[in-house]
Amino acid sequence: MAGAGGNVVSGGTQGTVVQAGHIEHLVVHQAPPPADEVTVAPPFGRRGAALRGREELTTRLLAASGTHVLYGLGGVGKTSLALEVADVLARDGAPVWWVAAQDAGRLAGGLRAVARRVGLDAEELAGGQTADLLWERLAALPGPWLLLLDNADDLALLDGPGSLAAGTGWVRAPAGAAGLVLVTTRDGDPAAWGSGPVLHRLGALPGPEGARVLVDRAGPDAGPATDAAALSVRLGGLPLALDSAGRYLASVAERPAFLRTPGEPATYSAYLDALGTGDVTVDGDGTLARIWAMSLRLLRDRGHAHAEELLRLLAGFADAPVPLRVFAPERVDIPPGELWTCLQALDRLGLAALRTDEEPVVSLHPLVRDAFRGERERLSAALAVTLDPPQAGGRLWELLVPHLLHDLDAGRTEDGWRAALLAVDSLEVRGMVRAVPSAARSVAEATVRALGPVHPLSLAARLAHGQALLDGGQAGQARVLLGELAADMAETLGPDAPDTLECRHTLAMAHHLCGDLDGAREVNARVLTARDRVLGPAHPATLTTRHNQAMVLVQLGDPAGALAEFDAILAAETAEMAEMAETAGTAGIAGTAGTAGSAAARGDALARTLVTRENRVHVLRMLGDTEGAREELQAVHDARVRLFGADHPTTLSARYNLATVLPPDRAREELTAVLDARTRVLGPDHPVTLATREALERTARTLPE
Template sequence: MTGSGFSTRGSDQITLAVPHGTASRRTLWGRDELLDELLVAVRNEGHKQDAGAVHVIQGLGGVGKTSVAVSVAHRLQRETDQVWWIGAQDASRFTGGLTALARQLGVPDEEIAVGRLADQLWRRLSALEEPWLLVVDNADDARLLDGPGRLALGTGLVRPHRSPRGLVLVTSRDGRPGTWGDHAVLHRLTPLGDGDGADVLLDLAGPSAGSREEAAELARRLGGLPLALNTVGRYLAAVGQRPARFRDAGETATFAEFRASLDDGGAFPHPGTATALAGIWRMSLDLLTERGHRCVRPLLEVLANFADAPVPLILADPAVLGEDEAFAGVGGAEIWAALQALAGLGLVDLAAANGVETVALHPLVRDAHGNPGRYALNARLLDEAALSDEAGLPEDVERWPLWSALTPHTVHAQTFESDSDDNGLFLVTWTAAMLVARSLDAQGQLSQARKLLEEVVARLGGSLGEDHPDTLLCRHNLARVLDDQGHLDQARTIYEDILTTQRNTLVENHPITLVTRNNLALVLHSQGHYDQARTIFEDILTTRRNTLGEHHVDTLVTHHNLALVLDDQGHLDQARTIYEDILDIERNTFGENHPSTLTTRNNLAVVLHSQGHHDLAAAEMAAVLSARRRVLGPEHPYTLSTQEWLNTINAARGEP
C-alpha cells in the first residue's frame, strides 16, 4: 500500500463487531495461560513495562489464533463496549475497518481524506481511559499494515499506543520478529497437547465416540491442531447422532475408527477437514511465493516426503536440490530463506537437538504436502547425506546424533516406489540403510539393526543376486549383528557362505576376504573353537603386519582378537602384553576414552582379574564403566557388560 490518503467510500458497510460462533460458546481448551496474560495486558494490572505494545498471536494456520482473539474479545465485552474487530485479509477490508473505527472515534472525514487517518486514529485511541480492545485478525500479509509508514518502526497503520488500559491484538501466521519490530510482543501459539486435544474431541463428539485414551491417540495423530480437532469432533458428533442404519459405507463414528482410517490411507475420511486445512496452507504458500520465495512449494513437498520426525538439514542439501528441475537456479541462500519463511508462517519449525540442526513439520502439514513424484529426489538426498563427510563413519560416537536423526528417514525411504521400477529407488537408498544399520549396531540397538539389514539383504538378493558384492557386503553386516546378539550358528553360516564366494572371486589374502575371515574367527572363538580361531588370527595378523604395518587399525583389531583367544586359552601373560602394547598405541592415536581404547582397557582389566590382581582390575574396570556410561550411555550392551565384570571382580574382592 503506497497511497498517502484513504477513501471514505464503503466504510459505512464495514462492521467492527466481534464474530460469534462456536469459539464464543465452547471452552477454549489449553489456552488459559495466554488468555490470562492478554487480559492482564488490557487491564494493565501491575503496570507492565510492555503496556501499549502491539501483541501478536502467531502460529500455523488452523492452530486457533482467531479463536483466542474471539475469546479475549468476548470476555472483555462483559466489561466494556469499546471492543473492535477489523479483518486484514485484504487491503480494502483492512483500510475500510480502520476508516470506520476512526469515524466512530470522531475523526473528521477531511482528516481521513488527506491521509492523516493513522495519526488521528492512534492519537484518539491513546487518549481513551476506559478499557478497550482492537483486534486485527488474519494479518498474514503484514505489508498491509505498513501504510505510508513502517510497521516494524512503529509508524505503520498498526502501532504502539499510550493508553493505560488498551490492547492491540493482531493474529498472523507471520512470526518473524523483524516483521513486527521491537515494540511488539509475540505470542507463539502451538498445537494442543494430547490431554487438551482429547478434551476438545470429547467436548464436541461426546463419550459415545470412544474413551479418553482413544481421543488422546486421535488428538496426537491430528497433531493437536485445533482446526482439525474441531472439524473432526463435529464430524463424529454428526455421524454419532444418526442411527447406524443411516450411515453410509466408509463413515467413521468413533475416535479409533477415524485414527485407523488416517493411518491406513493418510487422508481424511471427512473431506471437509482436508479441504479446510489445504485451503489455509495453500494461501500461506501463495503469500510466500508472492514475496519471491519461488521454491517453497517443492521444498515443502520434499520435506513432507520424509518420515514423521525432525528432518536434519543435511537432507536439504542445496547442491543436490539444485540438480533437480524444480530447484533450477536456486542456491543455498534462497533455500535457507525459504526455510525461514516457512518457519515464519508456522508451516515448519527450525530447531536443534543434540547439536543437529533440523526442520520439523506438523503431522497434518506433512500429510497434506507429500508428493511421490519427488521420491527420486528424496532418495538422492538421503544417499548423498549418508555418504557425506559430515555424516562420517556410523561407528563414530560423535556422529551418532546425526545418524540417529537420519534413521527414521532412512527406514521410511525403504517404502519409496517409482513408477518405472519397484526397486529403482531402493537401489539408491540401500547404502544409507546399511550405514544406518551399522550405526544402530554400534549404539547397541541390535534388534533395529537386524530388522533393517534383513530387509535390505532380501531386496538386494532379489534385485542383484545373492553373490553380488553389494549383497555380500550387507549379508556380512547382518552376520555381525547376529554375532552381537549371540546367534552364533546363524552368523557362522553366513560368514562361511560369503567366504566361499570370495575365495572363488578374490585371492585368499585380499583385504575384503581378510575381514570375513577375521569375523568368522571371532564367531569360532565365541563357540569355543579356540585353536581354530587362533590359527586364523595369527595368519591374518602376519599378512596385515606385512601389508599394512603394526599400527594400522585393521592390524590392531586382529592383534586384539588374538589376545582374546590367548586369554581364554589361559595364556594370560601373552594376552596382557598384547593388550598393553595395543593400549599404548590407541591412547596416542584415539585418546583415553575412545570406544576402541575403552574396549582394550576393559579386556586388560579382565586379564588382570584372571591373574589375581583384583584391586588393580577393579579400579580399571570402574574407570571404564564411568567412561562407557558417559560415552556410550548407561544401557549400551558394552556398558552393561562392564558393569557385570565389575560386579564379578568386586565379588572376588569380598565386596557384595
Template sequence: MEIRQLVLGAPEFAGRRVLVTLAPPLGERDPRYPLRGREGLLECMAGLFHSGGGGKLIVLHGLGGSGKTALVLEAITRTQGCCPACRRTVWWIDARQEEGLLAGLRAVARQAGLQSDRAWGGDAADVLWSQLNVLTQGWLLVLDGLDDTALLDGPGSLASGTGWIRPQACPTGVVIVTTRNGGDPSWGSGALFLPVRSLHADRAAEVLLDHTGDAAGSPADARELARRLGGLPLALHVAGSYLAEVMGMPDAFKGPQTPDSFAAYVRAMEAGSAPADARQALAETWRLSIELMRRRGFTGTDSLLEALAAFSDAPIPHTLLLRPAPLGAAVHALAGISGPVLWRMLKELAALGLLDLVSSSEAPENVVAVRLHPLIRDLSRTAAALPAAVRLMSAALALEELGSPEDPERWVAWQALTPHVLELADQVAACAEMDASTKLVSAGLATMAARHLQALGLFEQARGRYEAVLAVRRALQGDEHPATLDCRHLLSSALHDLGDLPLARAGYQAVWEISCRVRGEEHTDTLTARHELGRVLHDQGRLEEAHEHLAYVREASGRLNGPRHPYTLTARHEAARVLHDRGCLAEARAEYEAILAIRREELGAAHAGTLTAQHNLAAVLHDQGRLEQALEGYREALAGRRRVLGDRHPRTLQTQYKAAHVLRDLGDHAGAVELMTVTLRASVMVLGVSHPQTVRAADILRVWGADPAPAVGT
C-alpha cells in the first residue's frame, strides 16, 4: 500500500493559511490492544477494498467513541502488504471542520495530478473528480469525523452526485466517511451504510481485560462494568486505562474512594463518583449530536433525552410512553409535536447512536421500543425532568388498552412498563426537593406496578413496594386517607400471600376498623377489608370468627349488589371454604358447583376466579373420596393456571401440590413423588425455602419416603 504524506499550503481561511496532512494517523493504532468484536465489519471492508467499493460511498456511522476511526485504521493496516489487489494510495482527511475538509480535498487533487493552483477555481469539485477519474492505480479516500453532510454539497448536491464526493463516478477509488450522522437523507441512494455499534458484553469485557489482565477482577466483573459502560469502546478504553494506572500506583497515592477494580468502578458509577474521564469522553459527543439535531430542525431533542433518561435501563415502549399529545403536554419544549416529527426524531437519534430502536422478537418488522445508551442516560438524567417523566407514565398507565395489572392478557405491556415505573418511584423518593404532587402521582403509579408484581406471584417484591408507597401516603395524606387505606390493604394482601398471617391479620383489622369509621360499615372497600380479614382468620384456623365476618359480607353484598355480583360470589366462595374446613362437605360441594357454574357463564373457563372455584371443588371431591373426579378437576385447573399464570406461579404450584396428593391416594406413588418434587423445586425458586407452602411440600416428601434435599438445593 502506498501512503503519501504532504503538508502544503491551502487557500486562506479567515486570514490564515491552513496546513493539512493526508497521511492516515496510524500512530493512533496501539497493537497492544486488539480491536475486539469487529471481525464482521473488517471482513466486509476488506471485500469492499478488493472490489473497489462498487461505486458506493461507504458510510461508517455510530456514536462518538464507538471506534469508527480505529476500524478504518485497522482495515488499512490489515490490507497493507497482505493483499496486492487491495493495495491503494491512501488519502486521509480530518473532516471535522469545513476549512480542513476543503484544504484536504485540494491537496488530494494536487497529489492526483493537478498541475496548477490556478485550475482550482469555482469548478473545483469537477476538477477534483476529473483528476481522480484518470487514475489507473487504486486509491482510498477517508473523510474522518464528518457529521454535517452539507459540507459535502459544494457547488452541487451530495445526494445527486454533483457535490464534493462522487464515488459512483470513479471505478478505481473507494471513499469512506466516518460520521455520527447515519440517518441524514442527504447521503443519497449512493451511500452504503455500515453501522458501528457498541460491543456485546463478552467482547467489551475483553477490552477491559486487555488493559488490566486479571488483576482488576473476574471476567464476570469485567462484563458487568462493560455493560454499565454500554459497550462503548472509548469508555472501555478510558476505564481500562484508569484501572491499569491505579493498580500500578503506590498505595500512598490512592484515596479511600479510588476504585481499583471492576466492581469498585461499577459501585463508583452507581454512586455518581466514578472517575470523570469516561463520562467526559461522551459529553462532547452528546453536545455535538444535540447541536446537529438542532441545525437539522429538531428542537427539544435534549428535553426528549432528559425525559427518556428518567426511565430504567430497559427497552422503553415508546408506543405507550411517547404518544405525541401526552409528550407535548408533559415536556414544554415538545409542545405540539406531531407523530411523524417525533418518529423522525427518534430515527435520527438512533442514527446518531444516542439510542437504539429495539424490535419485538414476535414481530421483528415492527419497532416497539427504544433504549438509551447507558452513558447517554447518565449524561441526560436530571431531577428537573422527573415530573415530566411521571406525567408521561401516568398517561401511559391510564390508556384503556393497558387494562388491569392483574389481567394476564395485558401482562406483556405491564411487564414492559413496570421497571420504568419502579425506577421513577426510586428517583422521586430520593429527590428531597420533589414537590408533593409528583410524589403522590408517582406513589399511585408504583402501587399499580406492585399490583402487577403481586399478580405475577412476586410477593416479596410487591411487599417492598407497598411499604415504600405506604410511607409516602402516611407522610403526605395521613393514616385515614382512602389512598392510604387502600395501600395498607394491598400490603396486607401481599403479607397474606407470603404466609405472614399475624401481620396480614393486623393490617386488615386496622383497615377495616378505620374504614368503618370514615367510610361506613357497608362501603364496598370496608366490606372488602372485612372479607380479607375473614380469609386470614380462616387460614389461622379460627373458623367461627371467619364465618362471622364472611357471612356478614355475603349478606351485605347480596343485598347491595345482587347474588351474582363478583363481590357476592367471592364472599360466597370464601364461606364455602369455611364449610369445607368445618367438615360440611356436601354443603361446600354444592356451593362450589353453583359458584363454578356462574363463573363459567359470566367470566369464562379461563378466568382466575373460575379456576380457583374449580380447584376448591376438586379439594372437596378429594375429601369425599371421589378421587378420579378430584384428579380430573385438578388437572383442568392446573392446565388453566399453567396457561394463564405460568408454570411457576404460586397458585399453579398450589394446584400441583394438591394433585400430587390425589395421585398418592390413587396408588401412583412414583407419579406423586415426581409431581411434588417439581412443585418443591419451583416453590423454592419462587417463594423461598421458608415459605409455608415450600415447607409443607418438603415435609410431605419426607413422609412419603423421598429426600427433598435435591429439590431444595442442599
C-alpha cells in the first residue's frame, strides 16, 4: 500500500490495520496460518518411477539417527530421495512429518503442527518457547520417527529463535534420540549448518544409472542402453532433466507415426542430436529455468554479486574442466577473493564443480551452460596468448586445448586465432599425433573463412595443417596443400620470407615421402641456397634443410656424399651446443636472467642433434658398419627416453631402428614392444604402425620354429 506521503507497506497485509504518522517504509510479516490449517503429511502422491542411483545413501539414511542434510543442485533428486526414506519408514509404522520450508510462514506453521502432534498444547505453543519444547519432546520419543524439512534453501529462516549453526534454531541434532531429521536444501555451506548435522551432497547420476532413469520413463524401444547412457551424460546426470527427456520420448512413442512431426526425435540418439542443434529442449515447461533463477537469487541473497557474470564467462568455454588460472585478475574484473567465494558457492549449489588438485579447475554443469548459451562471454578465445607457450609443458595446456579449439567461428579476435594455433602446437608438443591433423584442419578452415586465405594467420594455420598431414602419414594430401600454399606465400610474403622457405622445406619432405626423390632434391636445393644466403650456413633451419637433402642422397644411392653431409651437420650442431654450454656457465656464475630459456634452447639443440645422429646411422649401415650403427642408435634411444619419455613418437623411431640392427630373437622382442606402443599412440592403421607390423612379421619368419 502506498500513501500520498510516499509510505510503503509490504509483506503480508491481509487482516492488518496500520495507523501511524510519517513512516517512510514499513514491512509487515504476515503471521503463519494456525497449526490446524497446515498439513505435515508426506506428499507420497508425488512419487514417480523407481529411484535410481541412490540405493546406498538410502540404506545409510534408513539406519541413521540425528540430523542429516541432503544438498545439491535443484532437480538433482533431493526430494525424491527424501520421499523414498519417508515411504519406507511410514510403511514400517514410524511417525513421519513433512514440513515445507520454502518460507517463514510454512516453516513455522509446519513445525507448530508437528509440535501439536508430539503433545504440546495451545498454552505451551503460546509461551514463546516452541522450538525448545519441540526438540525436548522429539528427543524423548521412543522408537524411530522422521521429521523432514523440504526445500530449506534460505538458511536464515532455520535460525528461528536462535542460530542454526549454534544448534539453537528451528533445526537441531536431537542428541540421544532414536529419530531421524532430514533436510533438503540447495545450500550445503558447512559454516552455516554448524557441526551438528551430517551433510550429504547429491551429485549427478553416472551414465549407466542415468540410462536406467531414461529407460524407466521412455520405455524399451527408444534405443540401446549405450545411447541412453550417452544422452544421460549430455544431460549432466540431472534426474529432473532425465525424467523430462524420458517422458518426452515416451510421449512421441505412444503416438502413431503419421501424427509425428517430421524429424521429431523418437530415440535417445536422435534426441541427443536434436539437443545439439537446438531443435528440442529438455526444459519445455521452463522448470529448469526457474531452478537456475532460484539458485541465482539465493546466491545474490548470500552476497555473491558476481555469480551471474561468472556463469556467463564459464558458459563461453567448452564442456570440459576450466583451469582457474584463466580467471587471473588481469583477465576478469572480479576481485580474486570474491571470485573464489563465488566459485565455492556455485560448487555448493551444484551449478558447477570445483576441484583444487595439482591444477585447480571448475566444471560448469552442462544444462547450466545451455541456459546461459545466449548470454555467454568469450573469455577463452584469447586467454592463451598471455600464458606460457605450449613447450613449457605441464597440465595447464592439456586443460586449455578443448577451450581454445571450441566454437572456432564465434567471432574471434586475432589473438583468439593465435590461441587456436597454440593449441594445435600443444597437441604436437605432447605427442598426440592422432589428434593433430583434424585439429589443424579445423583451425585452418575456420581461419580462412574468418580472415581470408592469405592473411598471415591464415597462412600460418594452413602451414600447420600441411605439417600435420605430413606427420600423420598423409604425404599425398600434404604435397597438394603445401604446393598451393607455397605459391600463395611467395606472392604474399615474398620468396625468401622465413614462412615461405619453411613451407617449401616441408613441401620437399612431402615429395620425399611420396617417392619423388628428384622433386625433393630440386626443392631442397633451392631452399638450401636461400636459407644459406638469408640465415647463414650454421642456422638451425639451414642445417635442417641440409639434413633432409642428405637423406635424399641416401635414397638416391650416394652414401658417401650423404655421410659427408651428416658429418658436417653434426660438427655444426656440436659446436652450437658447446657454445650454448659455455654461455650457460657464464650466466650461472654471473647470476643473470634467462637461464631457463637457455636450458630450453639447449634442449632443442640436443633434439636436433639426435635426429642427425639417428639418420646418420642409415648411412653407416649402407657402408656396412653395423656395430657402429647399433651403438649410435642405442645412445640416441636412451637420450630420447630422458628427453621425451618412452612412448614419444621420436623415441619409438629410435627403438624401431635399433631393432633392425639386433639379432633376430632380440629384434622380435623389441619390434613387438614398438608395435604395441605405436598402436596405442598413433593408431593401428597409421603407416608407421603398419610398417612396424610388417617388419615384425619378416623378423618372425627368419626365426626357427
